[in-house]
Amino acid sequence: MTTSLEAWLPRQRWFAGKGRPITSVTVRRSTPLADGLTHQLIEVRQDDETSLYQHLDGDGFPAFLLSACAAGADLGGLRFRSLEPLDPGLPARPLGAEQSNTSFVYGRSAIGKVFRLLTPGLNPDLELTRALTGRGQVARLHGWFETDIDGVTTTLGMVSEFLADGVDGWKLATATGNFRAHAHALGAATARVHKDLAAVFGVARIPAPAVQALARTMTTRLDAACSEVPRLAPHRARIAEAFADLASHGPMPAQRIHGDYHLGQVMSTPDGWRLLDFEGEPSKPLEERRAPAHPLRDVAGMLRSFDYAAHFGHTPSWSDPHRSAFCSGYAEAGGPDPSVHPVPLRAFVYDKAVYEVVYEARNRPHWLPIPLSTFE
Numbered sequence: 001m002t003t004s005l006e007a008w009l010p011r012q013r014w015f016a017g018k019g020r021p022i023t024s025v026t027v028r029r030s031t032p033l034a035d036g037l038t039h040q041l042i043e044v045r046q047d048d049e050t051s052l053y054q055h056l057d058g059d060g061f062p063a064f065l066l067s068a069c070a071a072g073a074d075l076g077g078l079r080f081r082s083l084e085p086l087d088p089g090l091p092a093r094p095l096g097a098e099q100s101n102t103s104f105v106y107g108r109s110a111i112g113k114v115f116r117l118l119t120p121g122l123n124p125d126l127e128l129t130r131a132l133t134g135r136g137q138v139a140r141l142h143g144w145f146e147t148d149i150d151g152v153t154t155t156l157g158m159v160s161e162f163l164a165d166g167v168d169g170w171k172l173a174t175a176t177g178n179f180r181a182h183a184h185a186l187g188a189a190t191a192r193v194h195k196d197l198a199a200v201f202g203v204a205r206i207p208a209p210a211v212q213a214l215a216r217t218m219t220t221r222l223d224a225a226c227s228e229v230p231r232l233a234p235h236r237a238r239i240a241e242a243f244a245d246l247a248s249h250g251p252m253p254a255q256r257i258h259g260d261y262h263l264g265q266v267m268s269t270p271d272g273w274r275l276l277d278f279e280g281e282p283s284k285p286l287e288e289r290r291a292p293a294h295p296l297r298d299v300a301g302m303l304r305s306f307d308y309a310a311h312f313g314h315t316p317s318w319s320d321p322h323r324s325a326f327c328s329g330y331a332e333a334g335g336p337d338p339s340v341h342p343v344p345l346r347a348f349v350y351d352k353a354v355y356e357v358v359y360e361a362r363n364r365p366h367w368l369p370i371p372l373s374t375f376e
């Protein structure tokens with residue numbers, strides 16, 4: 001079993017340790033849930049690091065999750081909870097698009113998600129979706145499941161409203177020549193969510209020394225990325241200069257944000273845009289993902305996504321007018337105007353593109369030219 005996990009893990013899209021040899025895989029906890037279905041927490045050792053993943057050995061977990069949440073079950077240290085009545089009889093099917101986690105759909109009304117890479121603590125997707133449920137801009141939270149890891153309550157998965165009539169933002173953007181009205185409305189929806197997050201979690205201020213520390217962290221990440229992906233190295237000086245500009249920028253506002261914002265995280269519905277997947281970048285430590293950040297970080301993420309959509313579905317010139325429409329919608333709905341904050345915006349766009357360079361090198365090497373073109 002352990003040997004086959006070692007071979008199987010690197011082939012999974014959600015496996016975050018690609019590109020580094022696996023030294024060992026250990027089953028840390030095994031919980032039988034039903035006949036032929038076992039829940040496992042597995043420790044994967046690579047270099048000097050140990051990462052914890054959630055693994056489901058056997059079939060039938062989607063149906064199990066729904067009925068366990070509906071019943072409020074406690075099972076071998078796993079706690080299943082719901083906020084509203086769930087119909088355990090709904091048929092489950094895989095979502096198809098496997099990304100950082102594993103999702104399945106129940107009928108036309110609910111979607112379940114199992115987090116794969118685990119960090120002890122409250123997952124920001126559960127935390128923010130719960131806080132935003134009822135405010136209109138997200139798929140409502142129905143339930144979740146959790147356990148204690150190292151004495152810390154740790155989110156393992158969620159069940160939310162399925163947006164059956166929604167169209168994935170990435171699909172819509174790559175298929176639509178004139179996407180400007182959509183981009184403008186998406187900017188406005190983003191600003192509204194930022195306002196809601198500020199209302200619930202408050203607004204902080206990042207003092208100048210912390211901004212300098214942030215710029216140093218970005219530079220450290222840049223250097224690690226240059227070592228891992230040598231094609232990034234020729235652009236290092238230009239990127240480091242943008243981070244140095246950020247370091248001398250002075251204090252910045254900060255609040256809870258989405259954290260991994262791109263066109264695949266939003267859906268266009270008959271009632272307007274909805275934002276999904278508030279987990280942040282899964283490869284970052286949980287404290288960093290839950291820390292208040294400048295709201296233009298999300299704007300930067302979406303601007304990068306317009307570049308991706310241009311490369312994938314259009315020509316490079318598609319990007320600029322759509323980026324502008326998104327930024328106007330964002331500023332008109334009360335977000336900080338991206339055009340008057342060029343220094344943080346450029347640093348955040350570059351930081352995101354550096355992240356994407358590593359992500360693409362590990363997962364989709366033929367897509368690497370897309371983030372690299374940001375620096376040309």
Ligand SMILES: Nc1ncnc2c1ncn2[C@@H]1O[C@H](COP(=O)(O)OP(=O)(O)O)[C@@H](O)[C@H]1O
Nearest residue numbers: 099100101102111139161162163168264276277
């Ligand atoms: N509530 C929902 N309703 C409909 N589709 C959804 C919903 N949540 C997610 N999806 C679809 O599933 C995809 C993956 O979901 P996401 O939460 O982003 O997973 P991951 O954490 O694996 O990236 C999204 O891009 C979207 O197309």
Ligand SMILES: O=P(O)(O)O[C@H]1O[C@H](CO)[C@@H](O[C@H]2O[C@H](CO)[C@@H](O)[C@H](O)[C@H]2O)[C@H](O)[C@H]1O
Nearest residue numbers: 099100170260262263264281304305308356359
């Ligand atoms: O799985 P997640 O949605 O949490 O995010 C990861 O995978 C994304 C790709 O599926 C990746 O996004 C990058 O590619 C998108 C197109 O497929 C593009 O729209 C994004 O702008 C680009 O960053 C994301 O970075 C990664 O965290």
